[in-house]
Amino acid sequence: MKKLFIGAVMAIGTFISTISLSFADELLVPHMTYRVGPFAANGTMIANGFTDYFLMLNERDGGIGGIKVNPEECETGYKAQVGVECYESYRGKNALVHTPNSTGITLQILQKAPEDEVPILTMGYGLSAAAKGETFPWAFNYPASYWSQMTSILSYIDSQTGLKGKKIGFLYLDVGYGREPIPVLEELGPKMGFETLLVPVAGKEMQNQSSHWLTIRKEKPDWVIMWGWGAMNPTAIKEAAKTRFPLDRFIGNWWSGAHVDTQSLGAKAKGYLASSYTTTGTSFPAIQDMIKYVVEPGKSKTKMDMPGKVLYNRAMFNAVLIAEAIMEAQKMTGKKMVTGADVRLGLENVKLDEARLKELGLEGFTAPVMGGCADHENGGSIFVQQWDGSDWIRQTDLIPPMTDVVQPLLTAAAEKYVSDKSGWTTQKCN
Amino acid sequence: MEILYAIFIAPFVEMGSYPDLFIQALWDGFVAGTLYGLIALGFVLIFKASGVFNFSQPILVVLAALSLVSFYKMGIPAWISVILVLIMFYVLAWLVERLILRQLVNQDGNILFMSTIGLTFIIIGAAQWIFGGVPNAMIVNELGFPSGSLEWPIFGGGVYFEMIDVSAAVIAVIMIVILAVFFSKTKIGRGLRAVADDHQAALSVGISLNQIWVIVWFVAGIVALVTGIFWGARSDVSFALQIIGFKALPVLIIGGFTSIQGAIIGGLIIGLGEKIFEIYWGPLLGSGVEGWFAYVIALVFLLYRPQGLFGDKLIERV
Numbered sequence: 001m002k003k004l005f006i007g008a009v010m011a012i013g014t015f016i017s018t019i020s021l022s023f024a025d026e027l028l029v030p031h032m033t034y035r036v037g038p039f040a041a042n043g044t045m046i047a048n049g050f051t052d053y054f055l056m057l058n059e060r061d062g063g064i065g066g067i068k069v070n071p072e073e074c075e076t077g078y079k080a081q082v083g084v085e086c087y088e089s090y091r092g093k094n095a096l097v098h099t100p101n102s103t104g105i106t107l108q109i110l111q112k113a114p115e116d117e118v119p120i121l122t123m124g125y126g127l128s129a130a131a132k133g134e135t136f137p138w139a140f141n142y143p144a145s146y147w148s149q150m151t152s153i154l155s156y157i158d159s160q161t162g163l164k165g166k167k168i169g170f171l172y173l174d175v176g177y178g179r180e181p182i183p184v185l186e187e188l189g190p191k192m193g194f195e196t197l198l199v200p201v202a203g204k205e206m207q208n209q210s211s212h213w214l215t216i217r218k219e220k221p222d223w224v225i226m227w228g229w230g231a232m233n234p235t236a237i238k239e240a241a242k243t244r245f246p247l248d249r250f251i252g253n254w255w256s257g258a259h260v261d262t263q264s265l266g267a268k269a270k271g272y273l274a275s276s277y278t279t280t281g282t283s284f285p286a287i288q289d290m291i292k293y294v295v296e297p298g299k300s301k302t303k304m305d306m307p308g309k310v311l312y313n314r315a316m317f318n319a320v321l322i323a324e325a326i327m328e329a330q331k332m333t334g335k336k337m338v339t340g341a342d343v344r345l346g347l348e349n350v351k352l353d354e355a356r357l358k359e360l361g362l363e364g365f366t367a368p369v370m371g372g373c374a375d376h377e378n379g380g381s382i383f384v385q386q387w388d389g390s391d392w393i394r395q396t397d398l399i400p401p402m403t404d405v406v407q408p409l410l411t412a413a414a415e416k417y418v419s420d421k422s423g424w425t426t427q428k429c430n
Numbered sequence: 431m432e433i434l435y436a437i438f439i440a441p442f443v444e445m446g447s448y449p450d451l452f453i454q455a456l457w458d459g460f461v462a463g464t465l466y467g468l469i470a471l472g473f474v475l476i477f478k479a480s481g482v483f484n485f486s487q488p489i490l491v492v493l494a495a496l497s498l499v500s501f502y503k504m505g506i507p508a509w510i511s512v513i514l515v516l517i518m519f520y521v522l523a524w525l526v527e528r529l530i531l532r533q534l535v536n537q538d539g540n541i542l543f544m545s546t547i548g549l550t551f552i553i554i555g556a557a558q559w560i561f562g563g564v565p566n567a568m569i570v571n572e573l574g575f576p577s578g579s580l581e582w583p584i585f586g587g588g589v590y591f592e593m594i595d596v597s598a599a600v601i602a603v604i605m606i607v608i609l610a611v612f613f614s615k616t617k618i619g620r621g622l623r624a625v626a627d628d629h630q631a632a633l634s635v636g637i638s639l640n641q642i643w644v645i646v647w648f649v650a651g652i653v654a655l656v657t658g659i660f661w662g663a664r665s666d667v668s669f670a671l672q673i674i675g676f677k678a679l680p681v682l683i684i685g686g687f688t689s690i691q692g693a694i695i696g697g698l699i700i701g702l703g704e705k706i707f708e709i710y711w712g713p714l715l716g717s718g719v720e721g722w723f724a725y726v727i728a729l730v731f732l733l734y735r736p737q738g739l740f741g742d743k744l745i746e747r748v
Contacts, residue, residue, distance in 0.1 A: 035558070035563065036554060036555070036558055036563070036669070037669060038668075038669050038670035038672065038673050039670070040558065040563035040668070040669050041563045041564055041565045041668050041669070041670075043563075044562070044563045044564070174718050174721070198716075198717060199717060200716075200717055200718035201718070202718055202720065202721025202722075203673070203721075204673055204674075204676070204677065204721055205720050205721055206665075206670060206673065207661065207664065207665035207670060207671065207673065207674050208462065208664075208674060208677070208720070210458040210461075210462065210705065211455070211458070211704065211705045211708035211709055211712075211720055212708075212720075214451065214454060214455055214458065214705070214708075214709050215708065215709055215712065215713075215717065217451065217454075218444075218448065218451055218709060230668075230670055231565070231665050231666065231668055231670030231671075231673075234565065234665055234666045235664065235665040235666075238664065238665065242579070242590060242592060243590070244590070260564065260565055263565075264565050264566055264567035264666040264667075265567065265666075266567070303562075
């Protein structure tokens, strides 16, 4: 009897797990999350910011075009193979767009997108070459690729101390994500006259960086740029302080400058720099609405202290881009229930200009994003922020990327990517 | 010729040219080594008592650190929080014995191993649910550990000693000595060894298997707490701490799965070896050698001395 009962419970559980929570009259926006695992601290903030925006639209506006959005989560634990399983589980369910939230997962599913006709939006991560819309019609990395970001960071360093004759340390998580901008450093080093010191940090050594920082101490770079994630970031900042490396010469990319990276360090991280493309704080009407309609009534998993934080706000902006693309797709097709292919068109026609950002309650939140057929990254600009011991403070105006450098590199990389893939779907843009 | 110089001469020239950096590397390696040893110790204790590789030891480190910080954030004084964590670990040890080990006594080692994997996922889910995933700073100052650092100006440079690292090394050494004495000189320690050799034989001479298991899991919990405090202080307290926990695997292979001394010696070999190798020979191999150095050393041990430096050589009748 006991065995029968356990068997019945397991059978029911298995049956329930195979049923998608999506329904035919909903706009299904899958979201690959990682609320568990070593990167859970970051993943939780991202998952909440993303989900809360759609929940707010559902509560406030009744969804998009009168249709409710289902921001369904699929837990990956930040593991590529699990991400692929998540992706596969949405086949045939009219998913509108995929948000892998991991460069590793992106690289695995990139080739599947044209076949399934569901676009992939990798906002601020993923394959840099996906910026070339003619080669990658189904992938988008608005508002900027890693390569663009790296050139903006180098421009910032150049404006501060000059780059010529300098040694730039590049401390990076030794995975696809961390290695992504190395070609830019290799290209620009000889051109701009700086030397690059590569310091890879294996995933297993994220919290154990003393030898990496002793190498930095030995090699004495003038600046250190970090492409880190998760626990790698606070550990690196601590080790930098320990080795007496000046924190105002240590600059992280936009995934290395969140509250979760510095809050536990407090004053110890004072002076540390990072790039960003989204603003912190809760003063924006859109975020106020998320608090009012979703967070305060307890309709999400978000705690009251999360809105306004770097990753929460950035993930919210990711949701904004998707919502705008769905809206655009509805306008273009005249259908309320759009498809992935429609949303792909929507993404190419997104018009998030200053006026629209203001209308959305996000005036001054980020640089405008104007979608395009050929340009899937929008050549976005970044700004540099600095940790003051308790919060991130914006330090600069928007710093544009070195388009003249990045574009030829992106073109070459896109051509190389598809060179051995017969039958790869491309598109012509006017 | 150039490559031979880079391998056999240049690193030593560098060590001599910047002795402060070399001393710093030795110190950092020593601290990392003692902490690796501490993590390995948690595995050794449970392996000695039940012959099982406790896959859940790294998550116990996370659980200990996370619960300590969370209790403190609830307004409970730091040392009372420590006591609460210890009580929690005693309860956990009792539950593990009651719900898992007692049910699986005399089962194949693989089954026990699988049960610790299951336990890991239960703890991950429960800890995430109760404490959340937001990283926190370890409350080392609140626990009375000294903060700041000492600078030793030497050879025109300097060697920096973080006070928390000094505390970690001292406490790790004290703890290892106490545990070594406890498990080799006391009745419980002898009981532990008997249980490790043969469950049924130990039972037949009146050793309480259940009691030994509770004690060992509780002590492994204490080790996890100390490890969590010091590794948490080096980075922050988050679920990422479990990654570092698996660094104990090569340490165990080198030191031996059943030896407390082996855990610390293995830890020091890995700690010192990987730092020195990364700094002086790493650039020749494109850096990042620390990620695999320990495993290569472990592989060499597996080939030539599979029982490790201090492990018991297993002789089985076939």
